[in-house]
Amino acid sequence: MTYTAWIILTAALVGMACGLVGVFLVLRKTAMMADAISHTVLLGIVVAYLVTREVSGPAMLVGGIAAGLLTAFFVQWLHSLNVQHDASMGVVFTTLFAIGVILIATSVGNVHLDVQHALMGDITFIPFQTVTLPIVGDIPEATVILLLVFLVVLFFIVAFYKEWKITTFDPALAASLGIPVLFMHYFLMGLVSVTTVASFDAVGAIMVVAMLITPAASAYLWTDKLAVMLVLSGLFGVVAAIAGYVIAFWIDTSISGSMAFATGILFMLSFLFSPKHGLIMKYIRPSKIAHST
Amino acid sequence: MSEPVIQVDHLSAFYQKNTVLYDVTFDVAPGSLTGIIGPNGAGKSTLIKTMLHLHPILTGNVSFFGQPFHKVKKRIGYVPQRGSVDWDFPTDALDVVTMGLYGKIGWLKRPSKTHRAQAMSALEKMGMKDYANRQISQLSGGQQQRVFLARALVQEADIYFMDEPLAGVDAGTERAIMEILKELKSAGKTVMVVHHDLQTVEHYFDHVLLLNRTVLHYGKTEETFTKENIADAYGGNMRWMGGEQKDVGHSIKQ
Amino acid sequence: MWDTLLNSNTQWVLLSTTILGVAAGIIGCLAYWKRQNLMSDALSHAALPGVVIAFLLIGEKNLFFLVIGAAISAFVGALLIQWITTTSRISEDSAMGMILAVFYGLGIMLLTIANRIPGGDQSGLDSFIYGQAAAMVTSDVLTMLTLALLVILVVFFGFKEWKLFLFDRQFAKGIGLSINGMNTLYTVILVTTIVIGIQAVGVILMAAMLIMPAVSARYWTRSFLTMILLSASFGGVSGAVGTWISAMGSGLPTGPFIVVTAAGMFVVSLILGKEKGLLVTYIQFRMHRKKAKTRVRVRTGGVT
Numbered sequence: 042m043t044y045t046a047w048i049i050l051t052a053a054l055v056g057m058a059c060g061l062v063g064v065f066l067v068l069r070k071t072a073m074m075a076d077a078i079s080h081t082v083l084l085g086i087v088v089a090y091l092v093t094r095e096v097s098g099p100a101m102l103v104g105g106i107a108a109g110l111l112t113a114f115f116v117q118w119l120h121s122l123n124v125q126h127d128a129s130m131g132v133v134f135t136t137l138f139a140i141g142v143i144l145i146a147t148s149v150g151n152v153h154l155d156v157q158h159a160l161m162g163d164i165t166f167i168p169f170q171t172v173t174l175p176i177v178g179d180i181p182e183a184t185v186i187l188l189l190v191f192l193v194v195l196f197f198i199v200a201f202y203k204e205w206k207i208t209t210f211d212p213a214l215a216a217s218l219g220i221p222v223l224f225m226h227y228f229l230m231g232l233v234s235v236t237t238v239a240s241f242d243a244v245g246a247i248m249v250v251a252m253l254i255t256p257a258a259s260a261y262l263w264t265d266k267l268a269v270m271l272v273l274s275g276l277f278g279v280v281a282a283i284a285g286y287v288i289a290f291w292i293d294t295s296i297s298g299s300m301a302f303a304t305g306i307l308f309m310l311s312f313l314f315s316p317k318h319g320l321i322m323k324y325i326r327p328s329k330i331a332h333s334t
Numbered sequence: 335m336s337e338p339v340i341q342v343d344h345l346s347a348f349y350q351k352n353t354v355l356y357d358v359t360f361d362v363a364p365g366s367l368t369g370i371i372g373p374n375g376a377g378k379s380t381l382i383k384t385m386l387h388l389h390p391i392l393t394g395n396v397s398f399f400g401q402p403f404h405k406v407k408k409r410i411g412y413v414p415q416r417g418s419v420d421w422d423f424p425t426d427a428l429d430v431v432t433m434g435l436y437g438k439i440g441w442l443k444r445p446s447k448t449h450r451a452q453a454m455s456a457l458e459k460m461g462m463k464d465y466a467n468r469q470i471s472q473l474s475g476g477q478q479q480r481v482f483l484a485r486a487l488v489q490e491a492d493i494y495f496m497d498e499p500l501a502g503v504d505a506g507t508e509r510a511i512m513e514i515l516k517e518l519k520s521a522g523k524t525v526m527v528v529h530h531d532l533q534t535v536e537h538y539f540d541h542v543l544l545l546n547r548t549v550l551h552y553g554k555t556e557e558t559f560t561k562e563n564i565a566d567a568y569g570g571n572m573r574w575m576g577g578e579q580k581d582v583g584h585s586i587k588q
Numbered sequence: 589m590w591d592t593l594l595n596s597n598t599q600w601v602l603l604s605t606t607i608l609g610v611a612a613g614i615i616g617c618l619a620y621w622k623r624q625n626l627m628s629d630a631l632s633h634a635a636l637p638g639v640v641i642a643f644l645l646i647g648e649k650n651l652f653f654l655v656i657g658a659a660i661s662a663f664v665g666a667l668l669i670q671w672i673t674t675t676s677r678i679s680e681d682s683a684m685g686m687i688l689a690v691f692y693g694l695g696i697m698l699l700t701i702a703n704r705i706p707g708g709d710q711s712g713l714d715s716f717i718y719g720q721a722a723a724m725v726t727s728d729v730l731t732m733l734t735l736a737l738l739v740i741l742v743v744f745f746g747f748k749e750w751k752l753f754l755f756d757r758q759f760a761k762g763i764g765l766s767i768n769g770m771n772t773l774y775t776v777i778l779v780t781t782i783v784i785g786i787q788a789v790g791v792i793l794m795a796a797m798l799i800m801p802a803v804s805a806r807y808w809t810r811s812f813l814t815m816i817l818l819s820a821s822f823g824g825v826s827g828a829v830g831t832w833i834s835a836m837g838s839g840l841p842t843g844p845f846i847v848v849t850a851a852g853m854f855v856v857s858l859i860l861g862k863e864k865g866l867l868v869t870y871i872q873f874r875m876h877r878k879k880a881k882t883r884v885r886v887r888t889g890g891v892t
Binding site for chain 2: 068070200201202203204206207209210211213214215216217218219220261264265266267269270
Binding site: 067070071072073075076080119122123124125127128130131132135136138139140142143146147247248250251253254255257258261262288289292293294295297298299300301302304305308312318320323 | 693
């Protein structure tokens with residue numbers, strides 16, 4: 042496969058994994074947790090590096106997931122102490138991120154961990170670091186990890202589909218039926234963390250946020266069925282990844298920045314032109330819904 | 335009188351700084367239809383939530399069929415307030431009703447055809463068959479409440495708790511819901527309903543629980559739902575218009 | 589250590605981060621009661637494309653123009669968030685997340701282009717975006733001070749109006765206060781505070797400057813005025829202490845130390861605060877339990 046094909050495949054995997062997880066973040070109105078976790082994952086990666094003293098995939102994955110879950114736990118805890126939900130997020134993620142930056146500035150020095158690099162990501166280097174697998178041959182390491190993460194995410198979303206649905210729609214009923222609402226919440230946060238860490242190296246923190254929220258929010262404007270929304274969201278992620286690459290190639294600029302920007306264009310198109318909930322359709326037949334009720 | 339199905343024993347609960355419920359004690363007989371009545375902030379919803387362990391218990395005990403809640407979870411149905419969920423959620427009426435069966439279906443399994451048929455017949459009972467595939471945000475308030483009731487029906491529970499099922503619904507829905515509640519009662523089920531409209535209490539419920547942070551009066555409606563007891567629960571903030579007819583005209587702050 | 593403090597540039601920086609902390613503490617209270625804590629996070633990210641565009645237009649790193657660019661871009665972001673939430677089924681948190689990430693992505697695209705321009709003073713731009721207070725020069729400090737003081741004055745001169753606007757919107761409308769006007773003014777001062785703060789603490793940590801002092805102050809008082817004053821002092825102290833710590837080492841970032849100081853004050857407030865602090869709540873919980881038990885005893889004693 043060519044250099045370009047690997048980059049697009051990797052970005053498409055990011056788009057699909059994020060698109061699936063993002064649907065539930067958007068529906069649970071905790072989209073900003075994506076932002077919070079994508080920042081605190083940095084702390085996890087730094088600590089993993091300080092402990093193992095090497096830049097290794099698995100250690101960082103573990104560190105990032107731990108940091109993500111810790112964030113979710115702290116936010117939940119502060120919220121249970123009557124701190125406004127968004128304020129708890131703001132307090133927790135900025136503090137953990139600040140600690141991460143301080144650790145980098147004081148002890149790690151200027152080795153592989155560069156805050157700016159982490160935040161922006163650099164997908165252009167992905168194809169150079171390969172692993173050799175039987176049958177398929179040389180594959181970029183990040184692509185392999187992302188493929189695994191995507192399969193894991195897909196498996197858990199499908200396997201617990203109805204549990205995700207009920208705990209998102211009506212947590213009180215779910216709890217009264219004996220479905221562990223809090224566990225499902227942390228499970229979702231765990232999936233968000235895994236996806237974020239895996240995507241981190243390829244596309245950076247901010248791009249992950251864009252991929253988690255925007256395709257899901259766009260899909261929400263196209264359909265009234267959860268299953269369709271999941272498929273559309275994953276699809277939009279892939280489309281944005283490819284469109285972003287084309288834009289970046291065309292005006293010669295940051296690939297991950299362009300991909301984030303492409304998700305925004307996709308959303309704006311949905312926001313304006315979606316036949317179900319688009320602005321223009323609402324303008325054309327403003328009262329159809331009102332009449333039917 | 336047969337064995338009580340619900341026993342609440344010195345229950346208390348707090349919310350932030352305040353004790354919202356204290357020393358709540360009552361027994362509920364099987365096959366009764368109880369209205370939980372009280373002023374705003376009396377702790378009506380909190381009482382239900384605390385009994386179902388959705389809100390932490392400060393002190394006291396609750397038992398159903400003589401057993402703790404977690405052992406009999408599947409025999410208890412709960413209808414939350416309609417406003418507690420986001421009706422923009424991407425799903426249809428039939429799917430919402432099927433959710434009532436998720437506890438029985440179990441992990442890693444999909445709802446089968448039988449489950450869907452069950453959900454469909456519950457919708458039919460609530461007069462909502464034609465709306466089965468409609469997106470839930472396109473249902474009116476009354477229709478949404480019917481969907482919630484249908485969801486409770488498929489649970490086939492023995493005890494039902496309903497939080498303001500008649501709030502903000504049209505007259506037709508109110509009639510339909512009350513019919514179902516009476517049907518449940520005659521099938522021997524026990525139903526407790528948080529209710530806000532004092533005028534209809536006598537027609538709807540055979541038992542009344544007057545609540546204002548604790549149980550003030552509880553018993554058969556005709557014995558319990560008296561002027562004095564109501565004034566007791568509402569703290570004298572209620573002026574009765576006319577003598578015999580129990581008509582709540584205005585509440586005047588004294 | 590004292591040498592660094594006596595260094596005149598450090599003194600200027602210290603002064604500006606302190607004033608910034610005060611301004612952010614005050615505006616943070618408004619944001620807290622508007623329940624828009626994370627809005628500051630979204631808007632500080634949304635400022636990025638404006639900064640780079642201003643830089644591309646002017647061709648040099650002039651704080652005043654960068655601030656104007658940042659403000660316009662953040663303001664557009666705020667309008668988009670409002671537009672999306674009011675006209676579609678998308679909730680506010682999703683809208684904020686999208687604007688945050690998409691604007692930031694656009695900013696990175698532009699930044700990459702700016703970096704390619706020959707002679708582009710790229711290092712200066714980076715330190716502006718990621719926050720390096722030590723890199724500020726006297727003219728930057730003066731711009732910051734002026735704007736911060738302006739913001740503080742706007743809040744204090746309209747104190748009554750802000751209070752009405754935040755707590756009783758209907759009544760405020762009734763007495764003829766323009767809600768739209770207040771909303772716009774609120775967004776303007778929020779955006780101003782954010783963009784002048786970016787250079788000191790960076791786009792990512794600016795949110796903390798607005799959120800933490802206000803949330804901490806909440807644990808000590810029930811009065812709005814006291815809350816604003818406390819929040820201002822918390823903000824000022826974290827600005828000063830954070831800058832001081834980072835000035836002691838070489839190459840230490842300012843923003844993170846300010847944030848960690850603010851976080852420390854938050855933890856202290858959370859535990860010891862006299863309004864709903866953990867300690868007080870725990871004691872109250874014990875007392876309730878005791879009281880509930882005595883009540884039970886009295887009632888059962890009376891009945892049987």
